[in-house]
Amino acid sequence: xxxISDGIVKALQLIFSGDPTVYGIVSRxxxxxxxxxxxxxxxxxxxxxxxxxxxxxxxxxxxxFFTAMIGMPTVALGLFLWLTLSKTGPxxxxxxxxxxxxxxxxxxxxxxxxxxxxxxxxxxxxxxEMMNLARTLGASESQALTAVLKEAIxxxxxxxxxxxxxxxxxxxxxxxxxxxxAGFTDVLTTDISxxxxxxxxxxxxxxAIILLLIVFGINIMIIIARNPRVLVTLGRMGQ
Amino acid sequence: xxxxxELKNLxxxxxxxxxLNDVTLQIEEGEILGLxxxxxxxKTTLLKVLAxxxxxxxxxxxxxxxxxxxxxxxxxxxxxxxVFQKTLFLGTTxxxxxxxxxxxxxxxxxxxxxxxxxxxxxxxxxxFKKRSARKLSGGEQQRVALARALVLKTRLxxxxxxxxxxxxxxxxxxxxxxxxxxxxxxxxxxMATHNMFQAKALPKRVALINDGxxxxxxxxxxxxxxxxxxxxxxxAVENTFNGFSRITxxxxxxxxxxxxxxIEATFQKQGEISIFxxxxxxxxxxxxxxxxxxxxxxxxxxxxxxxxxxxxxxIDVGKPFTVQITKCSFNEMGLNLNSExxxxxKASSVHTI
Numbered sequence: 001x002x003x004i005s006d007g008i009v010k011a012l013q014l015i016f017s018g019d020p021t022v023y024g025i026v027s028r029x030x031x032x033x034x035x036x037x038x039x040x041x042x043x044x045x046x047x048x049x050x051x052x053x054x055x056x057x058x059x060x061x062x063x064x065f066f067t068a069m070i071g072m073p074t075v076a077l078g079l080f081l082w083l084t085l086s087k088t089g090p091x092x093x094x095x096x097x098x099x100x101x102x103x104x105x106x107x108x109x110x111x112x113x114x115x116x117x118x119x120x121x122x123x124x125x126x127x128x129e130m131m132n133l134a135r136t137l138g139a140s141e142s143q144a145l146t147a148v149l150k151e152a153i154x155x156x157x158x159x160x161x162x163x164x165x166x167x168x169x170x171x172x173x174x175x176x177x178x179x180x181x182a183g184f185t186d187v188l189t190t191d192i193s194x195x196x197x198x199x200x201x202x203x204x205x206x207x208a209i210i211l212l213l214i215v216f217g218i219n220i221m222i223i224i225a226r227n228p229r230v231l232v233t234l235g236r237m238g239q
Numbered sequence: 240x241x242x243x244x245e246l247k248n249l250x251x252x253x254x255x256x257x258x259l260n261d262v263t264l265q266i267e268e269g270e271i272l273g274l275x276x277x278x279x280x281x282k283t284t285l286l287k288v289l290a291x292x293x294x295x296x297x298x299x300x301x302x303x304x305x306x307x308x309x310x311x312x313x314x315x316x317x318x319x320x321x322v323f324q325k326t327l328f329l330g331t332t333x334x335x336x337x338x339x340x341x342x343x344x345x346x347x348x349x350x351x352x353x354x355x356x357x358x359x360x361x362x363x364x365x366x367f368k369k370r371s372a373r374k375l376s377g378g379e380q381q382r383v384a385l386a387r388a389l390v391l392k393t394r395l396x397x398x399x400x401x402x403x404x405x406x407x408x409x410x411x412x413x414x415x416x417x418x419x420x421x422x423x424x425x426x427x428x429x430m431a432t433h434n435m436f437q438a439k440a441l442p443k444r445v446a447l448i449n450d451g452x453x454x455x456x457x458x459x460x461x462x463x464x465x466x467x468x469x470x471x472x473x474x475a476v477e478n479t480f481n482g483f484s485r486i487t488x489x490x491x492x493x494x495x496x497x498x499x500x501x502i503e504a505t506f507q508k509q510g511e512i513s514i515f516x517x518x519x520x521x522x523x524x525x526x527x528x529x530x531x532x533x534x535x536x537x538x539x540x541x542x543x544x545x546x547x548x549x550x551x552x553x554i555d556v557g558k559p560f561t562v563q564i565t566k567c568s569f570n571e572m573g574l575n576l577n578s579e580x581x582x583x584x585k586a587s588s589v590h591t592i
Contacts, residue, residue, distance in 0.1 A: 138391065143343060
């Protein structure tokens, strides 16, 4: 109990003291996971659209593959990427290993199946005749697709948020291909692990609390942005 | 009359099933063409082909003399629009839904405001602009869907069962609008229905479709006078029966339609015959009625369908009969599935096909 309360006190101190080391760790976490999520969304969204709107041979196998890959152990993916990006690996020439680029690539690959699966379900939930409705009202193919995506927007945003949550909370990939180099590739999760290994529990708990605050904070901001009436409800509850 | 659209030897398959089988049909400019057939007969597929939403596997589609291809179908779609049987809405207001097609056509905002207002006035929903389209009643939704199509003023308007599951009030409003639009704007309309009364009343011409094939086309007065057994074969047409008629000494006819059901009619016909009785002509009661009506059948309620202010009932008297009563009456009579009821109707309500 003392350790937890020490951790909470230390977390508050670190947040409000403006400690540059802590802010550096937080910034790197947000940056790497943010870019990874954006990358994943860029290639996952067209895949989700294809899986939900088109029929092709082997479609169910592809869908099953992405669903299965949601459970990919991060350390296994990290190991596979390490082997690929190492000097003797097929992509060693890129010089990505132990750089932020490797973490970003790894996390993007990690969250892609999750984004694909959730986004596919969201688009499939829209009535399949919606495309035809848009077309018969004069929409072009791309306009009709946009109409469908707009209808599925809540589910698509949820897929993106779920992807970001997974990316920022994962440890295995960041550790294996990032190397946890202080001030360069260390992020919240790798530093929590490091402090824990050193028995510096207060620091580990502090960073864990900060990580939780970030995840909750971002998710709450997105909920409010999608539905501002939540603020009114919260306001009434507070009165 | 010039042909607005022509379908020549059309075949459309979904997997191994032929939804349309060698269909040839001309849609004349300015007409209302009824497409009558049971569920699964190919009506919706035919409408989608005319809406340029479905590619055909064989045959040719022409619109205003031009063959429709994949290249020009997007341009052609600006000239026709379809109202689907199942009303679908974008998750936004009535205004935005009705305005959608105009926005796709890049109309100025002021024009959109005016045209949407006019379209909603036509369907008698002027005050509904800001309401959520998905939260309207069934009848209101169908009217908004119609407004969304009418606002585009396309050459060809395709309606897929526009009044199915609507109460008489909304049905009447929609039928009025269809007639008005055809008369005043000269819009060519193709309307799919399995309601024989509607197919008889609204369109000038009727095409009968069954199993993906057009079995008859002609003036609706001719098609319905012709004692067409094709009509009676349509499973979805309510209260239609095939049977054997014999003339009685009293100068009426008794028609044996099977299932132990015999129906008395005022006409005099001997031999094989097809008849129908309008659901609106049938009185439903809990007890036997003493009246001048010649037909009284006892049966049980087999199916109940809620239609807002009305309730549609399927009664098994040995043969299935469809009856419509108000929800008030349904509740007051305390009816339920398997309730025993009596159907009463006059001999003059029995019509030959």
